[in-house]
Amino acid sequence: MTTHVGFKxxxxxxxxxxxxxxxxxxxxxxxxxxxAYRGLATAFAARGTDAYVMQYPRRAERLSHPAAATVEELAQDLFDAGDWSGIAPLQLFGHCLGAVVAFEFARIAEGHGVDVQRLWVSASEAPSAVAASPRLPTTDREVLAHMVDLGGTDARLLADEDFVELLLMAVSADYQAFNRYACPPDVRVHADIRTLGAHGDHRISPDMLTKWQVHTEGRFTRDLFEGGHFYITGHAEAVAELIRAG
Structure with missing residues (x-):
């Protein structure tokens, strides 16, 4: 893992x-x-594509950075972090909330003439479905219960009070931004949209993935893996290979 000249x-x-x-x-x-995405990024890099993992505010070295109030603001913050045209054509991969952030990033990038070839959507409802979906929890107790239900967090870490405090800070910021999000169904990107999910994901069904189709002017596909909401933990190599094949 390295930093890139000209990037945050x-x-x-x-x-x-x-x-x-x-x-x-x-x-x-x-x-x-x-x-958390080191394994996936390494798998991408091993297949000949430079991988760039976004770091959101309110975690790790961005702990003191103010949280973005909206998904659109977060996407703009990430777009402003470097000259993406210098490494285009781009592919974007977003998991859960990250898929919606990636969609907004794609809109910004395309608006600035940056070539985005594909948006890989993982375990996420479509942008136009977010506003009508149940609001994400905002109290600490409810947020933690929701995270436990989703899985993907080591139970031993959840027993660490310091870790939980930092986790709640980051999750709460992201949930609040997501709860403010709304997108009409006629908003589209030129990039292809390829959706990925899992047969055993009790939060995001295959039908919910299909609703992403209205948001692209390009090609749309859907692929399913075995596992739950965080299926990518056990399928990083397979996901990277699918993306390499395009």
Missing amino acids: PWIKRFPAASPGSGGILVFPHAGGAAA
């Missing part, structure tokens, strides 16, 4: 094992830090 130091770059073209940007889930 909190953009985590995993250079490709062999020279290639373009880059893939990784947008974490709510409360997720860049470090």
Whole structure:
């Protein structure tokens, strides 16, 4: 993992094992830090694509950075972190909340003439469905219960009060931004949208993934893996291979 000249130091770059073209940007889930996507980013890099993992405010080295009030503001913050046109064409991969952030990032990038080839959506409801979905919890107790229900967080870490305090700070910021989000169904990106999910995800059904189709002017596909909401933990290599194949 390295930093990239001209990019904010909190953009985590995993250079490709062999020279290639373009880059893939990784947008974490709510409360997720860049470090949680090291395995996936390494798998991308091993297949010839530089990977750049986004670090959101209120975690890790951005702990003191103010939280973005909206998803759109967060996407703009990440777009402003570097000259993305210099590494285009881009592919974007976002998991859960990260998929919606990536969608807004794609809109901004395309508006600035940056070539975004594909948006890989993982375990996320479509932007146009967010406003009508149940609001995410905002109290500490409810947020923690929701995170436990989703899985993906080591139970031993949840027993660490200091860790939980930092986790709640990050998750609460992301949930509040997500609760303010709304997007009409006629908003589209030029990039292809490829959706990924899991048969056993009790939060995001295959039908919910299909609703992303209205948001692209390009090609749309859907692929499902075994597992739950955080299926990528056990399928990083398979996901990277699918994305390499395009």
